[in-house]
Ligand SMILES: NC(=O)C1=CN([C@@H]2O[C@H](COP(=O)(O)OP(=O)(O)OC[C@H]3O[C@@H](n4cnc5c(N)ncnc54)[C@H](OP(=O)(O)O)[C@@H]3O)[C@@H](O)[C@H]2O)C=CC1
């Protein structure tokens with residue numbers, strides 16, 4: 605919807621039965637500049653493709669369709685770590701499409717806000733600086749302001765890890781543990797995010813930017829966030845709609861595996877993984893986090 609301000613857009617979906625009003629984005633009717641198709645080959649005529657799939661669906665999608673995508677400029681919006689490969693979306697894309705230029709578009713941005721034309725700032729990450737600059741210009745609009753970086757690992761890890769911490773923040777609020785505890789989770793969660801990202805080659809300043817701290821702040825404080833709402837439901841011991849995409853649940857399990865492999869201390873992510881698996885109660889998770897050995901900040 606936002607990019608149609610810059611020129612014609614082709615939107616591919618596997619099921620287009622919804623016409624111009626997708627129930628995943630209630631209240632938004634697609635503008636006339638958007639052609640909707642369920643023929644992927646019609647959308648892949650373009651040189652620049654934005655892939656807006658959930659992180660756990662991207663690998664399967666690429667296994668089926670990489671042939672049509674290779675050689676293109678591929679921009680992923682997915683915020684997660686693939687559970688089977690333990691990598692972010694950029695590595696999945698680069699492996700499946702070795703001739704493609706791979707980029708990541710991430711940062712604090714609810715789809716509903718962008719579709720309403722509300723001002724939003726994002727990070728466009730591409731290891732190829734010239735390609736990144738071109739994509740930054742192609743994807744910015746008067747209300748969508750993109751900052752660029754070549755630190756792809758930092759940008760995609762910030763987006764993936766903040767979802768895990770947002771679940772923890774939701775648990776705190778859902779369980780009635782208070783705003784002070786939420787601030788502690790956000791701050792210590794950010795320490796965890798920065799620690800793991802540094803071990804995986806990210807630059808600390810990227811984690812402090814829109815894709816890390818910016819998105820962490822948004823997602824931990826807004827009930828618009830599905831990750832936050834899922835955590836709230838866990839904390840309040842209420843059911844949650846399993847059809848809703850909650851990236852942080854699978855990513856917490858991927859992070860737990862990565863952290864174990866790298867001997868990296870990620871206590872909040874570990875608790876979220878166990879809560880999501882149902883192998884720990886909220887009370888036990890809170891007690892575990894509060895009674896760890898005392899340490900320097
Ligand atoms: N929503 C948001 O505000 C934001 C989301 N993101 C990130 O973008 C990614 C996508 O999120 P979002 O769009 O909200 O997710 P949704 O679950 O709302 O939509 C996912 C879309 O991907 C399609 N899809 C899922 N699996 C497949 C598959 N195997 N093959 C083809 N299409 C598939 C779905 O099709 P169908 O409808 O047919 O199921 C749907 O169109 C996530 O990683 C999310 O974290 C980033 C910023 C903001």
Ligand SMILES: O=C(CO)COP(=O)(O)O
Nearest residue numbers: 711712713714829830831
């Ligand atoms: O990533 C998002 C906002 O930047 C969307 O968050 P949720 O997936 O938690 O709704």
